[in-house]
Amino acid sequence: MANDWLLLFPETIRALLKALPAALLDKVEEVRVREGRPLEINYAGRFSFIAGSGGLTLAPAEAYKPGREDAHRLLDLISNHSLYTMEEELRKGFITIPGGHRIGLSGRAVLSGGSVEHLRDITGFNVRIAREVTGIADSVLPYLVDRSRQRIMHTLILSPPQQGKTTMLRDLARQISGGGSAGREGSRPALKVGIVDERSEIAGSRRGVPAFDVGPRTDILDGCPKAEGMMMMIRSLSPDVLIADEIGRPEDAAAVTEALHAGISVVASAHGKEVAELARRPGLGGLVEQRMFERYVILHRSEAGTGFRVLDGQKRGLLLVSPGERSGGDLHA
Amino acid sequence: MLKLFGAVIVILAGTLAGFSRAAQYADRPRHIRGLIAALQRLETEIKYGYTPLPEALRRIGEQSKEPLKALFLEAAREMSPPLDRTPEAAFAKAMDDHWRAASLKAAEREILRQLSCTLGTSDRMDQGQHIGLALQQLKQEEAVAREDQGKYEKMSKSLGLLLGALIVILIF
Numbered sequence: 161m162a163n164d165w166l167l168l169f170p171e172t173i174r175a176l177l178k179a180l181p182a183a184l185l186d187k188v189e190e191v192r193v194r195e196g197r198p199l200e201i202n203y204a205g206r207f208s209f210i211a212g213s214g215g216l217t218l219a220p221a222e223a224y225k226p227g228r229e230d231a232h233r234l235l236d237l238i239s240n241h242s243l244y245t246m247e248e249e250l251r252k253g254f255i256t257i258p259g260g261h262r263i264g265l266s267g268r269a270v271l272s273g274g275s276v277e278h279l280r281d282i283t284g285f286n287v288r289i290a291r292e293v294t295g296i297a298d299s300v301l302p303y304l305v306d307r308s309r310q311r312i313m314h315t316l317i318l319s320p321p322q323q324g325k326t327t328m329l330r331d332l333a334r335q336i337s338g339g340g341s342a343g344r345e346g347s348r349p350a351l352k353v354g355i356v357d358e359r360s361e362i363a364g365s366r367r368g369v370p371a372f373d374v375g376p377r378t379d380i381l382d383g384c385p386k387a388e389g390m391m392m393m394i395r396s397l398s399p400d401v402l403i404a405d406e407i408g409r410p411e412d413a414a415a416v417t418e419a420l421h422a423g424i425s426v427v428a429s430a431h432g433k434e435v436a437e438l439a440r441r442p443g444l445g446g447l448v449e450q451r452m453f454e455r456y457v458i459l460h461r462s463e464a465g466t467g468f469r470v471l472d473g474q475k476r477g478l479l480l481v482s483p484g485e486r487s488g489g490d491l492h493a
Numbered sequence: 494m495l496k497l498f499g500a501v502i503v504i505l506a507g508t509l510a511g512f513s514r515a516a517q518y519a520d521r522p523r524h525i526r527g528l529i530a531a532l533q534r535l536e537t538e539i540k541y542g543y544t545p546l547p548e549a550l551r552r553i554g555e556q557s558k559e560p561l562k563a564l565f566l567e568a569a570r571e572m573s574p575p576l577d578r579t580p581e582a583a584f585a586k587a588m589d590d591h592w593r594a595a596s597l598k599a600a601e602r603e604i605l606r607q608l609s610c611t612l613g614t615s616d617r618m619d620q621g622q623h624i625g626l627a628l629q630q631l632k633q634e635e636a637v638a639r640e641d642q643g644k645y646e647k648m649s650k651s652l653g654l655l656l657g658a659l660i661v662i663l664i665f
Contacts, residue, residue, distance in 0.1 A: 167574070236579050241572050241613040242545040244620050278616055 165261050165289050170233035173199065176224055179214040188289060189322065195231040195283035198223030205461060231283050238263055238285075250279045259371050260290035260364020288322075290364055292372045296324070296466070297331040303470045303478055304332075304427075304455050310349055312336055312401050314420060314452060317429040318438065319459035324466050325429040326361050326405055328459065330372055332427055333362065333403050337375025353378040354399030356389035362405055387411040394422050401425045410443045420452055434458070435475050500665070504657035511653015518646045520596035522638040527561050528601065529631050532608075536624045539617060546580060546613045547572040560594035567591060584609035604630045 163185060166174055173193065177185070180201075190202040198209040198220045208216040209223035217223055226234075238255055239246050249255045253276075254264045266284030269276045306313050317325050339350030357363050357380050363370035365382040374380065379397050381389045386404050390412075393399055402419050404412070407428045419426050432438045435456050439448040447453065455478075456471040470479040531553050538549035547569045554565030564587050570576070571583035578586070588602060608627040612620070 167577075233579065236613065237577060239613070240545045241547060241580050242539075242549075243614055244539055244617040245543045245545055247616055250616075280615075 164259055165287065168234070168237050168257060168261070168287070170230050170237065172230055173224075173226060173234070176210050176214060177201075180210075180216070184216075190289070191285075191287040193226050193231065193234060193285040193287070195228060196225055199226055231285070234285055235282055247278070251276055253279065254359070256360040256364075258364065258366040260361050262288045262290070262359060262361055264288070290361060290372075291327065292330065293324075293327050294331060294334070294373070296327055297335055299479070299481055300328070300457055300468055300470060301332065301335055304457075305348055306454075312351065312425040312427065313454035314425055315427045315455040315457060316438075316447075316453045317427070317457045317459065318432045318435070319429075319461075320433055321431060323459045323461045325459065328457070329403055329405060329427065329429055330362050330374060333378055334373050334375040336401055336427075337377040350375075350377055351400040352398065353401045353403060354393040354397050355380045356384055356386050356393060356402065356404045357382050358384060358386050358389065359405060362403065387415040390415040390419055394419055394424060399424060401427060404428045406430060408441070408443050413443045413447050416447060417452065435471060496665075500661045503660050503664075504654065507657020507660065508650075508654045511650045511656070514649040514653065515646045517596045518638075518642045518649065521598070522635055522642055524561070524595050524597050525601060525631055525635040525638055527557060528597070528605075529628060529635065531557050531561055531565065532624055532628055532631070536621060536628075539620050539624070543617075560591055563594070564588065564591040580612040580614075581606075581609050584612075598634075600634050601631065604634070 166177055169177065169191075173191075176199065177188075177191070180188075184203060187203040188201050189204075190200075192200040192202070194200075200207055200209055200223075201216075208218060209220060211217040211222045212224040213222075235243070238257055243250075246255055250265070253266075254262055256262045264286035265279055265282050266286075267279045267282035270278040270280055272278075304313050304315050305311075317328055319325050333353050333355055336351050337353040340348050353375060355362050355374060355378060357365065360382055362372075363374050363378075363380045363382065364372050365380055368380075368382060370378075370380055379393070379399065381393060384392065386407060387409070390402055390404060393402055402424050404416075404426070405428070407413065407416060407430055416426050416428065430438065430444060432441075435448060435458075439445050451473045454473045456473075456475070458469040458471070460467050460469075468479065468481045469477060471477055534553050534556070535549055538544040538552065539546075542549070544552070550565050550569035550572070554562050554569060557565060567587035567590055568580075568583045571578045571586050572580060576583075584605060588605065592602060604627050608623060611623045615623075
């Protein structure tokens with residue numbers, strides 16, 4: 161699995177990236193390719209350009225500037241030489257490739273009837289590298305378990321983009337599905353987990369088989385729209401815990417409500433900084449108002465690492481872990 | 494006696510050359526037809542099957558007869574990891590390696606080369622249009638090839654024999 165994402169770049173860019181120190185390469189979160197502009201990487205919350213002669217630089221003038229040929233090759237590689245299979249993805253503006261890496265695209269939008277039908281002249285790529293950080297959920301999970309009833313509490317994970325929501329969800333899925341004898345907390349039964357993986361990011365499925373370890377009792381609906389997928393899961397796969405990424409639309413909220421009333425625990429993530437902010441959003445506001453969620457986990461990250469805050473349903477703080485307090489690598493959203 | 498034997502060999506060689514020339518005239522429309530069928534299948538795979546290009550070419554290759562089989566399989570292999578070449582480069586390589594085996598001419602090669610530049614780079618509708626255009630051009634070539642076959646196939650055969658006879662006469 162180590163750095164398999166390097167293979168999706170054309171030779172010129174791949175050679176520049178490979179020349180970087182291995183320790184840095186392991187921390188890279190995003191590689192940004194913009195045609196005719198400097199090649200950029202983001203790592204550990206910072207950014208840098210890559211110099212044409214190799215190495216890092218902050219001066220745009222010294223940086224390597226990918227040309228038309230690079231952009232063309234990159235698009236060809238990430239679409240498996242078959243852009244026509246990606247029409248739906250182009251409408252949404254991103255492609256997820258096997259391994260769970262997500263590539264955001266920018267170009268010129270082609271409209272049809274007022275909505276985006278297609279992207280053409282694609283010249284901007286944001287390659288977000290998915291990483292598995294086993295154990296990232298260790299300190300959070302004990303607060304999400306309702307020991308008296310042997311279940312997981314309804315949880316919403318909140319953070320701005322790129323702070324580690326998906327990584328957190330992935331590790332939660334693995335631990336919940338695997339059960340455990342979490343030491344002082346006593347043993348936890350292994351539960352059936354259902355992941356609705358609309359963007360193929362949580363499990364990074366390749367032909368339906370997860371590339372990441374998401375636990376032994378986990379079912380994945382890959383590429384399925386969340387609202388519909390959650391309903392399908394409830395009806396046919398009888399999960400104990402439903403996991404979904406980035407809920408936000410009103411229909412997602414309706415599906416979450418449905419799941420909650422069906423006695424299924426929901427662990428979901430959403431963009432946001434504070435619970436109070438969330439209450440004002442049209443889709444999720446209702447869920448917060450009605451105190452549907454029993455736990456909120458708020459992630460915040462700095463160069464030192466990732467910190468958590470866990471709040472209960474009444475928004476009272478339960479746990480605060482500052483960045484850098486736990487050992488382990490950086491997160492990726 | 495030896496002279497007679499030599500004469501027979503010369504006439505035989507001439508006849509064979511004529512026949513092989515005639516076979517080329519007969520094979521060309523057949524191979525173009527095969528190419529047309531292959532591209533029609535490709536169109537279906539792209540428009541209705543959403544099959545990725547390397548996979549589609551592999552399937553078509555397996556269903557086609559030689560020499561097109563080797564051509565498509567090679568192109569599919571070039572496009573797959575670890576080589577991962579662009580469709581354009583993959584087809585160029587495959588045509589370099591296998592074009593000789595087919596009785597196809599430069600016109601068909603140019604049609605396929607132009608198509609390979611656009612394959613996989615646009616949405617399904619656009620892909621359909623490009624393949625449709627290539628099909629139309631191939632059908633024209635096929636008509637020309639059939640005409641040539643009618644005109645020259647028999648003629649090549651008799652010309653071979655006659656050329657052999659002419660050499661024999663000149664030598665004697």
